[in-house]
Amino acid sequence: MHNPDRLKYINFSQLRSFYAVGRVLSFTKAAVWLNIGQPTVTTQVKTLEERFNVQLFDRSPNGLQLTDTGVALMALARQIFALEEHAHTLLNSTGSSYGGKLHIGTVGSYFVMDFLVDYSEKFPLIQVSVVSGNSGMLYERLLNYELDVAILGMKYDNHKLEQLCLGAHEVAIIVDKSHDWAAKSTISLEELDGQRMIFREEGSMTRRALEEKLEEQSVKPNVIMELSRDSVVEAVAAGLGAGIISMEEFSPDERLALIRIRSQPPMTNSYAACLRERRNISAIDVFMRLVEKRVLLNNSINLVD
Numbered sequence: 001m002h003n004p005d006r007l008k009y010i011n012f013s014q015l016r017s018f019y020a021v022g023r024v025l026s027f028t029k030a031a032v033w034l035n036i037g038q039p040t041v042t043t044q045v046k047t048l049e050e051r052f053n054v055q056l057f058d059r060s061p062n063g064l065q066l067t068d069t070g071v072a073l074m075a076l077a078r079q080i081f082a083l084e085e086h087a088h089t090l091l092n093s094t095g096s097s098y099g100g101k102l103h104i105g106t107v108g109s110y111f112v113m114d115f116l117v118d119y120s121e122k123f124p125l126i127q128v129s130v131v132s133g134n135s136g137m138l139y140e141r142l143l144n145y146e147l148d149v150a151i152l153g154m155k156y157d158n159h160k161l162e163q164l165c166l167g168a169h170e171v172a173i174i175v176d177k178s179h180d181w182a183a184k185s186t187i188s189l190e191e192l193d194g195q196r197m198i199f200r201e202e203g204s205m206t207r208r209a210l211e212e213k214l215e216e217q218s219v220k221p222n223v224i225m226e227l228s229r230d231s232v233v234e235a236v237a238a239g240l241g242a243g244i245i246s247m248e249e250f251s252p253d254e255r256l257a258l259i260r261i262r263s264q265p266p267m268t269n270s271y272a273a274c275l276r277e278r279r280n281i282s283a284i285d286v287f288m289r290l291v292e293k294r295v296l297l298n299n300s301i302n303l304v305d
Helices: 012-024 027-034 038-052 068-092 110-122 135-143 205-216 229-237 282-304
Strands: 057-060 063-066 100-106 126-132 149-152 161-176 196-200 222-227 242-246 256-261 267-275
Touching: 012 027, 012 038, 012 068, 027 038, 063 068, 068 100, 100 110, 100 135, 100 282, 110 126, 110 282, 135 149, 135 267, 149 282, 161 205, 161 229, 161 282, 196 205, 196 229, 205 242, 205 267, 222 229, 229 242, 229 256, 267 282
Parallel strands: 100 126, 100 149, 196 222, 196 242
Antiparallel strands: 057 063, 149 267, 161 242, 161 256, 161 267
């Protein structure tokens, strides 16, 4: 007899196999990741589909793709296995000694390394991984539970996030040493009109800040490439054109010259962000408390100045 109060559950092993396949879109790679045989992974996913009479993957000669149902389940699975990892972190922690993992995404290593020195000294048992990217990509990964904390180049209008402002950062121009501007310390925004330029990719707040200023002044540079941060530096060094960079991210390079933009230069802001619902997870909380401490310190220095 059907009992409406009966506990509903999904076989965790089957869900884990689905999640692994969904991440890499390959039964073979998922089996390697899970350290089990491929037939086991295939059987578990098939059993999950049959039990609920759904199709989670489209299988074709070109490979696997998630179905609409698979995409929806994948979003839930990310949350479930993120929570599982942090349950492991909780059980791994003893007394005041925190253990586990912290996944950080950052728009630039500059913004996070000082925190990591302090963090690692205070919490040596927490394993930290860091990935870099633009704000748009990191924001999506944070919402998908793929990151615990993200250092972003803008504040997002999303009540799910807790966001702490780290400061404002000036956007500047870089050129190679043979460029006509190499001897200049500053240029006007108008001088960028018609100039060969290498922009950051879509989703970069450094790019957005400059584009807003260019649009205000009706300045139209000749954008010949759109590249990631490190690729912009290399393309500029090769003499392909002028590039854009946040001054805090610029490392002295004998191949390059840094040039500031006169009169109200473009500015970006950086923020440390985490999901509010996950702030109480120890590995996340201790990092955000370090950020709060730094923000309070900076504010007190500014008040003294």
